[in-house]
Amino acid sequence: MHDGDRRWRRIVGTPLGLTATVLVVAVLAMAVLGPVLWGDTATAVDTDDILAPPSAEHWAGTDNLGRDILARVLVATRLSMLLALAAVAIGVSVGIVLGSAPFLLGRRSGRLVSAAVNIAVAFPGLLLALFFAVVFGVGATGAVLAIGLSGAPVFARLTQTLVAGVAARDYVSAARVAGVGRVRVLFRHVLPNIAEPLVVNATIGAGGALLSFAGLSFLGLGVQSPAYDWGRLLYDGAAAIYVNPASALAPGAAVLLAGLAFNLLGESVAKGFGVPVIGDVRRRVRPGRAGADPGPAATDDHADGTAAEDVVLDVRDLRVTFPGPAGPVRPVRGVTFDVRRGEAVGIVGESGSGKSLTALAVSRLVDDDGTVEASRLAFLGEDLRADGGAAQRRMLGTTLAMVFQDPMTSFNPTQRIGRQLAEVATTHLGMGRREAMDRAAERLDSVRIADAGERVRRYPHELSGGMRQRAMIGMGLMGTPALIVADEPTTALDVTVQQQVLDLLAAIRAADGVALMLISHDVTVVGEVCDRVLVMYAGRIVEEIPAGDLATAAQHPYTRALVAAVPDMATDVDAPLATITGRPVEPADVPTGCAYAARCPLADARCRAEDPPLEAGPRGRVACWHAGEPLPAPDSSRPAEDLVETR
Amino acid sequence: MTITASSVAATRSQPGRTALRDRTWLRFALRRLGRLLASLWVLVTASFAMIHLIPGDPVRGALGPTAPADLVAARREALGLNDPLLSQYADYLRGLVTGDLGTSLSSQLPVSDVIAQRLPATLSLAVLAFLAAVTVAIPLGVTMGVLTRRGHGRRTELAFTTSSVVVATVPDFLIGIGLVYVFGVNLGWLPVAGNETPSAYLLPVLSLAVGPAAILSRIVRVEMVSVLEADFVRTARAKRLPPRRVYLGHALPNAVTAALTMCGLLLSAMVAGTVLVENVFAWPGLGTTIVSSILTKDYPVVQAIVLVYGIGVLVTNTVVDVALALLDPRSMIRED
């Protein structure tokens, strides 16, 4: 498989991976060749030259029988490696069997096995190894069994967790629904998909087994004379350390190098399969130098001459750039709009449109590896393009409220809700702890959370999703916000709960004149809640239109297609649903010209060559060369999507 | 919105009054206790079974092949090895409860005396090493986490990860041998055997603590970086809290809960590590005793020491679980 080959190449290609691979190959080569090349030297006894320090003839000196220590160390590689690999093999196979058992057996027996493994895991490997060493007796065979079995519980636990993760995926359920037996599912679906972490851990486990063996032999409980592995050599060497330190340091160094080799190899393989490889430093994008298209000049003014005091948020030519594997990526390519006092502005778009990033950018919450630029970005007169320090933080903390999409994860799970709300008041409003908590309780009540006084002491996980979203809104109301920025606030909620949250937002706006910026993929929600709607596609605003005109007077083909594609309670059930052919544009793959041209029935050569500017129209703004033209009738004979390569 | 702040505040409840919360704690405590008892039973039975799983005659093994047959027989009778297995088990359990751990085959002294004599040295070593590791690793890991968060410090991350992997790979007894070589053989600054003076603790504690400290700091860093990506940290930033507040007040407690589990594992591993380190530094603790007992086949002593180590590990795990529950109440809820 091409992906696999590429990944292996990536692993070996980094300095770390290369070093590790070379080391491992060297160790394995030594294991094979060592006894062949130095076997005789290692057994040659010379009673005249016992316990000699290092010399030209014996680089690491001699042991108590005059044998060359370095040669013994090199020859011992084979036994040390064989024992370690045997132990790992035992540990891994027993571990995989025990770890897969809960999946194959029923609930009852599976839980029994699982409990047994959990108990065994509690005991550290060395103790288990000592236990088994007593039972199996000292010596190499006993030690192999001991170390192997002592490593099994950890592997079993790992396998169990991995299997449980994969077993929860729908394709496993689908296979079972199709009638595929459990054993077949295990081998066909589960094990191949957990092979990678298992291999990584087995490699690291080999390193661990090597070290454990060294430890056990060092204690005298492992390999016994006349056989010798590195551990045994350490046992002999430690006794002679004052006379000839090299007798201990030489085998010690060998153990170290071999263990390091396996551990580092495991590490680099882990990186190669998962996260981008270390040593592959990504360069930060410097502002003003990110290639790509400059875009139309930011010359479009406000549609009407609005007084400056009325404007809460003023954004002009906003651009957000991220470093990417193949060059900088610009998910937001020049966005201009404003939000006035008390107004509700909606931003609607699909995945890849850049709507969420726009919201984060105007709030100064984009991650550090992204670069935000704009010719103007002002909130209540404060320039947000630069960091204004503590003063700016205080201003934003009290006048700009944020509501994010996922209520499950937006609160700190280890702190009570009340405290998280109160924090805003203690940090920015100079309130004391008690006063802040009182205010927090009062705010929770104002967002219609029942028993607010009691709920204040709850942890986030004790509240439902709808309650958490309302608490989030309450947190934004701890100050006196002029603007609420809500990024998909109701997407994760049930429709009845969604209605409550939207009603709450409407009530807050009506009572305190707070402006709202609502971002959503759901054009029906945005149409219902907002006064004005901005439609985004591929990082640009393609249309700005009053919400009431969405169904009747949209000018841009994308807006009209979006509205038509959503079934509602009045859609004609006898006709096929309107669809938009093709797929949303990836931010890394923006074409020249109008980004929507590939999916647009009105597109012509000009559309594909020139990107239309956002221009003011009779009711709003539109970026289209064919704005307002009638659409052709939908062609239902064409397949709706082509199988397009994603790379 | 006409309800005043004070009237709502008046309804704020006192801590710990909800039935729901009490029930969660109770169920958690019962479950944890159940697991502890089950593990304890497995441990006790395993240490009992240990002797009986050994092929051959344990008494003959201890006394040697040349010992007279009637001496061996008498010793067997005295140890109750001729009784049926179940009654031996019952005697064993009874002995445990009363503190009678049997008699050493080689020295004829009560095993409980041996344990009492050697345990303090091992315990002090393990506890000191754990404290040393945690005191170094957690601040280091947190700092590294902040320095290498998303979009920062790629080179630092590479350097730190590589060095911590290398340090963690070196086994504690090798570090011990190395230290003995440098400080004992060469420099002669510090004692390398026994625990006579406080300075004698330095090298053994160092040997024991370095590896776990490297592993722990690495885990803490990874957890910190991952927590800094979490949604609730974004919320904390959205609240415009000063950066230090975000890192220490929000990110750190959540990173620590994950590191806490690792702390438990490390402490257990350290208990095992004392066996090796004690043998390097001729430390008068349980580690040197168990090895010599295995070699002389003095099984009652081995059995008792295995029991002591096992109990130490189980107690550690329970303490960690309770600490985790206090820090993160979600961990008490079982997801089945």
Added chain:
Amino acid sequence: MSALRFTDVTVRYGRFTAVDGVSLTVPQGQVVGLVGESGSGKSTLARAAVGLAPIGGGTITLGGAPVPTRGRVRPLQMVFQDPYSSLDPRMSIGESIAEAMPPGSSRAERRAEVERLLELVHLDPGRARALPSRLSGGQRQRVALARALAGRPQVVIADEITSALDVSIQGAVLNLVRELQRELGLSMLFISHNLAVVRYVASHVAVMRDGRIVEQGPTAQVLSEPGHDYTRELLAAVPGRNTAP
């Protein structure tokens, strides 16, 4: 004839009752919609039908006989919600589809059948060896549909199959569902939280809440003259004041 019938079905997880005495029928050749919010038990009911959840009471029958939950012949198939988790990332889409086919056909027969099914769901049959990572969410859902059909089922259960898709792609999958229903006479239990979507595909609808069915009947009737308060609440909560003509 082969109608899917739930009779007084109960599903319990420990002390919690997820489905409480549900009776529902999917007549042959019809699409029945099952609407509910999170925690209503609709997904649990579906999983119980295909053997993924334990039935604590009541019966589920297909054409009078109990639905087989073991063995290779499964007349009841399911399409899941998450397009990114429903296909094994290591198997080509052709292999995934073929796995669901009843045993006893030759390799050539299976290959031909895979191509037929891919065409049926409007995907290029020449790409049967592609990995799921090369497909979009909408395309993956089509493969999942093809896989469900590969088992020659009598009834297909669709559990929120468009909820995770982009708006512009959702319509294509819904159109496909209607087309398959028309051409193959497919019986389907269509589960969704979205009333407007259910209205579009289903001739009958059942509304579920807290494990119970609160109302069921012909779609047009239930949605225009709801009998139960909860149905009214759901209808009122559907957004779209400004986008509806």
